Amino acid sequence: MTPVLEAKGLVKRYGRVTAMDGADFDLRAGEVLAVVGDNGAGKSTLIKALSGAVIPDEGTILVDGNEVRFHGPLDARKHGIETVYQDLALAPAQDIATNLFLGREKRRAGFLGGAFRLLDSSGMRTEARRVLDELGIDIKSMTQPVETLSGGQRQAVAVARAAAFGTRVVIMDEPTAALGVAESAKVLELIGRIRDRGLPVVLISHNMPHVFEIADRVHVHRLGRRVAVVSPRTHSMNEVVGLLTGALRMNEDGSIQEVGVTTGLNR
Ligand SMILES: Nc1ncnc2c1ncn2[C@@H]1O[C@H](COP(=O)(O)OP(=O)(O)OP(=O)(O)O)[C@@H](O)[C@H]1O
Numbered sequence: 001m002t003p004v005l006e007a008k009g010l011v012k013r014y015g016r017v018t019a020m021d022g023a024d025f026d027l028r029a030g031e032v033l034a035v036v037g038d039n040g041a042g043k044s045t046l047i048k049a050l051s052g053a054v055i056p057d058e059g060t061i062l063v064d065g066n067e068v069r070f071h072g073p074l075d076a077r078k079h080g081i082e083t084v085y086q087d088l089a090l091a092p093a094q095d096i097a098t099n100l101f102l103g104r105e106k107r108r109a110g111f112l113g114g115a116f117r118l119l120d121s122s123g124m125r126t127e128a129r130r131v132l133d134e135l136g137i138d139i140k141s142m143t144q145p146v147e148t149l150s151g152g153q154r155q156a157v158a159v160a161r162a163a164a165f166g167t168r169v170v171i172m173d174e175p176t177a178a179l180g181v182a183e184s185a186k187v188l189e190l191i192g193r194i195r196d197r198g199l200p201v202v203l204i205s206h207n208m209p210h211v212f213e214i215a216d217r218v219h220v221h222r223l224g225r226r227v228a229v230v231s232p233r234t235h236s237m238n239e240v241v242g243l244l245t246g247a248l249r250m251n252e253d254g255s256i257q258e259v260g261v262t263t264g265l266n267r
């Protein structure tokens, strides 16, 4: 089966820092893929390369098996790849409908055409309502400014926007990092619903219980590259933590072994 989104040997250097050091990646149709790794492992850099925000120095990116070159986030969007960045990039003073259509406003068909067409506010509100209802997001008014929403509701709006416009992949960088228990549970539910509608989701998270609850596969990133892919059904949280810290190593055959202290005798 051809991966929906794939990367091979990505390299990105910032001066002396190598943020990606031959990173591989693959996302399959219909799955939630979690990407885990220590701080600074290069997860965000990888995700930015896949969403066009970072241009790799080396390596290739493939969409449905075809090589692509992203020169910016718009290129990735054109391929149906939508990203929810950690800072959400919402306009706080604007209402929900406006935020949902930020940068992609609907306009009424006007006789002048082009630049002078009026915003289709009611059309956007109706569409926003439909999207939120479909995803089971419980927000009463589409005209409520985003700054008056709770953290979880804001997260939901950002996720809804990605789900509404993403036609191939939705990528989320730490969507539950700032949320409480109940709000996190709702965002996790939302991720499950997006997957069930047929859109594969890439989820970056430091929260192992969340990862084990929702992910179909877990991509473990360490020192700028993928060191393992495991399934929550066959592997434990301890094993994943061991792999991402380097205490454990995955062999070519998929077996996992402890990385012992190297002594003069067994070196
Ligand atoms: N624009 C940049 N300029 C210089 N160095 C950078 C830049 N972006 C990332 N790096 C460096 O690349 C490495 C990987 O960073 P990245 O943000 O991808 O890690 P991460 O796995 O997302 O970490 P975290 O879990 O803390 O978010 C780090 O050493 C970081 O300092």
Ligand SMILES: [Mg+2]
Pocket: 043, 044, 045
């Ligand atoms: Mg990061």
